[in-house]
Structure formats: structure tokens, C-alpha cells
Amino acid sequence: MVDALQEAHRILVDRGVFVDARPDSRVSARVRAKSARGTVIGTIGTQRLTKMDDTLSDRAVRDVLRRKLFHSRRRGRLWHAIPFEDIDELNDYLTDHLRFSRRVKWRAPAARRTPPLFVERAVRFEILEKRSDERFTREERHRQP
Amino acid sequence: MNATASPGRVVPGGLGYLRPPAEIELGAYGLNLRGLRVADIGAGEGRLALGAARDAASVLAVDPDRGALARGRAAARRQGVSNVKFSEGAAQSLRLPDASFDVVIFSWTL
Numbered sequence: 151m152v153d154a155l156q157e158a159h160r161i162l163v164d165r166g167v168f169v170d171a172r173p174d175s176r177v178s179a180r181v182r183a184k185s186a187r188g189t190v191i192g193t194i195g196t197q198r199l200t201k202m203d204d205t206l207s208d209r210a211v212r213d214v215l216r217r218k219l220f221h222s223r224r225r226g227r228l229w230h231a232i233p234f235e236d237i238d239e240l241n242d243y244l245t246d247h248l249r250f251s252r253r254v255k256w257r258a259p260a261a262r263r264t265p266p267l268f269v270e271r272a273v274r275f276e277i278l279e280k281r282s283d284e285r286f287t288r289e290e291r292h293r294q295p
Numbered sequence: 296m297n298a299t300a301s302p303g304r305v306v307p308g309g310l311g312y313l314r315p316p317a318e319i320e321l322g323a324y325g326l327n328l329r330g331l332r333v334a335d336i337g338a339g340e341g342r343l344a345l346g347a348a349r350d351a352a353s354v355l356a357v358d359p360d361r362g363a364l365a366r367g368r369a370a371a372r373r374q375g376v377s378n379v380k381f382s383e384g385a386a387q388s389l390r391l392p393d394a395s396f397d398v399v400i401f402s403w404t405l
Contacts, residue, residue, distance in 0.1 A: 151405055153386075153387040153388070154336070154386035154387050154401070154404070154405065155405075157386060157387060157388065157389045158336065158386075158399045158401065160389075160393055160394075161334060161389055161391045161392070161393065161394070161395050161396050161399060162394065162396055162397075162398075162399055163394045163395075163396065163397055164394070166394075166396060166397050166398060166399065167326060167397065167398045167399070168398075168399050168400075168401070169324055169326070169398070169399070169400040169401065169402070170401050170405055171320065171324075171400070171401070171402040171403065172402075172403055172404075172405060173403070207405040210405065211405070224325075226323060228315060228319070228320070228323045230314070230315040232313075273315060273320070275320075275323060275324060277324060277325070277326070
């Protein structure tokens with residue numbers, strides 16, 4: 151992951167912008183009933199191994215920030231809604247999903263799980279800027295094996 | 296940053312089956328891509344690359360999946376987008392010159 155970030159740094163012009171956007175496994179996805187803004191009736195967590203991968207990605211970003219290859223301009227989160235006709239369709243989706251846990255943690259009784267359902271998941275992003283100070287990049291090049 | 300830390304700016308992510316629509320995701324970034332050279336690394340079928348091409352001077356979509364790149368090229372032809380190139384490659388070893396892009400996007404890549 152650090153290799154990929156170094157490559158991004160290399161191909162960017164000075165003060166060029168790097169965008170890192172990914173699903174945010176630090177917060178559970180929400181299952182909403184009836185509409186994308188309906189009542190939250192359940193949540194879906196993230197698989198343990200995926201969370202570990204995400205932690206490694208976070209660490210890689212922190213590493214390039216610490217080494218002053220980039221500085222953070224801003225960050226944010228957007229909530230992306232995925233529609234499902236009913237619970238069966240949602241369960242099928244979760245069965246072979248690579249990130250989400252296999253099951254919904256329901257918060258509402260079955261009678262209130264009114265379709266259509268919407269899974270709203272967090273996507274976080276951070277906008278980084280390549281540092282233009284040539285001194286830092288020279289030092290970094292010397293540190294490369 | 297931990298789970299309770301402020302996420303910064305929070306914006307609606309739109310409705311879509313697999314990923315947020317390109318215009319919403321790019322809008323959330325708040326970048327003006329007009330006239331810029333953009334690299335979308337891990338571009339898949341070019342969802343974001345094709346969206347960025349509306350404003351950018353040029354977009355390079357890089358992905359290791361040849362099938363996805365072929366679908367991206369087909370989508371670009373269908374949409375009449377001529378300023379996007381699709382290229383096979385991996386984020387860890389990009390065969391691209393130094394300092395050749397103004398914006399590099401890793402969306403669902405790290």
C-alpha cells in the first residue's frame with residue numbers, strides 16, 4: 151500500500167492532488183425501510199479480515215503524511231445508498247459480499263422491515279496535496295533502497 | 296482517527312447499485328478538474344474516469360483487469376468520450392513518467 155502511495159506521489163506534479171476514497175468500515179452500514187431516508191431498521195458490520203486490511207490502508211496513509219510526502223487538505227464522508235426489492239434480495243447480496251458481514255443486525259421487528267430496503271454505507275475520502283518542498287522529496291529519494 | 300472522530304464534511308452519497316454515481320463522488324471531493332490531467336488508478340470499468348473526463352483535459356484509467364478495461368473502452372466509445380485512455384497496470388508499479396499528472400485518484404483502491 152505504501153508502494154502504491156509512493157507511486158502516486160511520483161507521478162504527481164508538485165502540489166498535485168491525491169484522492170483516497172474507500173468504504174468506511176469504522177461505521178456500520180445502515181439498513182433503512184421504505185426509502186433511502188426511511189427509518190433505520192438494522193445495521194451491517196464489516197468482516198474482520200476486511201477491517202484489518204482497512205487498518206493497514208489507514209496506516210499507509212498516515213505513513214506518507216508523517217514522511218511529509220503529502221499534507222492533508224480536507225476529508226469527508228458520503229453515504230451511498232444501495233436499493234433492494236426485499237429481504238431475500240438483500241440476503242443474496244450479503245451472501246457473497248467481500249466486505250459486509252453476512253447478516254443484518256436487525257433493530258426492528260420483522261413486521262417493520264417493509265420493502266424496499268436501502269443499505270446506506272459510508273464512504274470516506276481524504277484529499278491530500280503533494281508537498282512542493284523539494285527538500286522533503288530529495289530526502290525521501292535518498293531513503294529509497 | 297478512531298470511529299468516533301469527526302469525519303469532516305458529510306455529504307449525501309446518492310443512490311446506486313455498486314458505487315456512488317461518478318458525479319456525486321467527484322462532487323464530494325470538491326475539486327475543479329477543468330483542464331487538468333487526471334489519473335484514476337484502480338479504475339475498473341472507468342466509472343469515475345468517464346465522469347472526470349467531462350471536465351478534465353485528459354484522464355488515464357489504470358487497472359490490472361483487462362476485461363474491465365475493455366468494458367471501459369466500450370463505454371467511452373458509446374458515450375463519445377475521447378479524452379480517456381485505458382491502460383493495464385498496477386498501482387504499486389505504474390509505468391508512467393514522473394510529475395505527469397495534476398490529480399491522482401484512488402477510489403476503492405487502497
